[in-house]
Amino acid sequence: MNVTFKLLRFDPERDAKPHWESYQVEMEPTDRVLDGLEAIKGRLDGTLGFRRSCAHGICGSDAMLINGRNRLACKVLVKNLEQPIAIEPMRGFKVVKDFMVDLTPFFAKYRSVKPFLIESGPPPEKERLQSPKDRERFDDTTKCILCGACTTSCPSFWSNPDYAGPAAIVQAHRFLFDSRDAGKKERLAVLNTQDGVWRCRTVFNCVQACPRGINVTRAIGEVKLALLRGKA
Amino acid sequence: MTHTFDAVIVGAGGAGLMAALQATRGQSPAGTVPKVAVLSKLYPTRSHTGTAQGGIGAALGNSEEDRWEWHMFDTVKGGDYLGDQDAIEIMCREAVDTVYELEHMGLPFSRTPDGKIAQRPFGGHTREFGKAAVRRACYAADRTGHMILQTLYQQCIKQGVTFFDEFHVVDLLLDGGAVRGVAAVEIATGDLHTFAAKAVLFATGGCGRMFKITSNALTLTGDGMGVVYRRGIPLQDMEFFQFHPTGIYKMGILITEGARGEGGILRNNSGERFMERYAPNLKDLAPRDMVSRAMHTEIRQGRGIGGKDYLHLDLTHLDPQVIHDKLPDITDFVETYLGIDPVKAPIPVQPTAHYAMGGIPTNADGEVVIDERRTPLPGLYAAGECACVSVHGGNRLGTNSLVDIIVFGRRSGKALGEYVKRSAPAGLPADPEGQTRERLKRLREGRGPERVSSIREALQAEMTDKASVFRTAGELQKMLEVLTGLKARYEKAALQDRGSRFNMELLEAFELGCLLDLAQVTVTCALNRQESRGAHCREDFPKRDDANWFKHTLAWKRGDRVEIGYKPVVVTRFQPQERKY
């Protein structure tokens, strides 16, 4: 089938401001949007810039705004989209070229929540035990691939770029609710600041945006509750 | 721009991150922790280790009795006896402790009812030297690799490891045969950087993108192998490339062997469980090379589904709860890409190019060894899929790559850390990036009629057609001719992107250059090896031939040609036997 794409192009090296360009490619209905971008780059315009790697929704490289919603280009099929397929970069980070944004602040927020296990003492010789129920407690947030789709769909983040944002809170949740972690106090302190978890206004955009099906708003809610109670 | 470090690690997948953790471990007195930089063309969490699904093998014996000796035997036999048994022994012994180490780092493994690390059956994993299947694959649902990658990256942050994200390494710097560092393109600016270092470790992953149907990421273009090969270092056993039985039809996306581990069955057009005919004992859980060949045979004999080139992976008889709990991600893939609910309908699958058993030859400390006598090149290391220790021999057992990257990532990181402490700083050669600057300039300024993407597509289609599961001298010979043509076209490729910032087209051109070289090595070695062993199956030489071919292949670049040499296989405990399952 013939598919029309409308891409918001911007190369700060050459363009004064972003502009739309249209492209047409022959595709199978079951092809991914990413296949379309690859075809455009390969056959029509080699200057097109986007990140991608795994091509099946696991590496988190290719989140972008597709027909008005943040999604991974490799995880949406062209047959499920209205044409022309309009693509823009994620909102809220500086665009460095076409659909590539500067992720430095995103990873800085990630680092700020101490995204690593903090141990209470030396580990046993074998594995630490953890019941399936305790493991289940934080299962949802272990799925995060740091794609940025949630944070860049969040109105609170747009209006306040210093807000930690849903992705960082999801990462904090993954440790706060892990029975093996002893860093709860330090992490909760980070999230209890002005730009921490309280900026969340429960808009639910993040839940819609998450390609891993993580219930981001629920995770944020659980962190808020933990703060109110003083413990996770 | 020039940076100076004690050591540079190229690649931030499981192998690179594990090596970085070891090399910068701070137990030594302050000030003596080596200064290490990790360079990666992708953000570390985008690395392909994150896509590994099924599990990591280790004889923990959490669900039933298991021993590392059995794991060792399975690895030796699974590799059709080509693996070096001294290295395999190290791997299977150390697997146990490294899995515990991962748990200690916080890896969220799935758990048994009594809270231990959960384990499941996998292809070729057996108890008592082949008697029956055993539960050895430690897993975190079907996202074990994701959890490993995340956990290691988290630990690197905790430990303060220095990263250069989106730096694409394009050359290894040597001076009179001694390691001096690497040259890399900073993707954001297009600037060429020199990293001066006493030691370099390559952990750049696989090269599956030389094939059309593959489970490998678009970025798995064998850069590390390509770079060292061009610098005169040999590659080992490149004719051995694994085709995984269950790739999603036409797309190649992997459905983990864990799906068969949980009870999934392969069926042909009449619904027959055909693996019963090929491997009466292990059936669907026979090693990958055997299952892939059986599938090709079924398809060739007209028993593909609807006469087409695919078969069915049937999970419909499994408890939906098992599918939901243990295989959530593959359920999601199948729903997203095929619109199929695996609880209700079988999944169309075909073999998919998956894993390079070959690579940069190393010893068990990750030191790159450059000849038939295993002479190390001081300061040069490799680990993970780009390396060949060789533990996988002619065919890798499922879950053994994750073991490999963790065990040998750790060992090589440790060796590298010690090496830089005892060796003196080394100066750079004159004009260190000269050669690279020339190469990139040629690529950037090419004015010919050819496009990188069309050459790449042709390469992939031809390789899948002529050099995959079944091979013959005739087809391989033709493939070499095709490659000569493609290389000539590559010389005439022109880029449309002439900018410097984020010029992905330029880097893709560089990657294609690596793939073309590696395809040439793969095909030359495949043509040379006149026997069938593991994943390398020659229809014109259908038997394994230990009298003539019980040896590793080494391949050197000599101008446009590939020169071949050999190196003996290390046998310690298990003498070669016929391989039956």
Ligand SMILES: Cc1cc2nc3c(=O)[nH]c(=O)nc-3n(C[C@H](O)[C@H](O)[C@H](O)COP(=O)(O)OP(=O)(O)OC[C@H]3O[C@@H](n4cnc5c(N)ncnc54)[C@H](O)[C@@H]3O)c2cc1C
């Ligand atoms: C879909 C899939 C499922 C799998 N499942 C399993 C499984 O269940 N069990 C198992 O044992 N194995 C599995 N494997 C195999 C295993 O995942 C890989 O072999 C292994 O993860 C490779 O790890 P690595 O660290 O060597 O490389 P990778 O994780 O691929 O990392 C390579 C790194 O090198 C960097 N790099 C590459 N080129 C350059 C360059 N030029 N400059 C700078 N950086 C560069 C990349 O950015 C990346 O950081 C699976 C593989 C696939 C494809």
Ligand code: SF4
């Ligand atoms: S929570 Fe979901 S949307 Fe947000 S970064 Fe993680 S995977 Fe992406």
Ligand code: FES
């Ligand atoms: S390319 Fe990896 S998530 Fe889309």
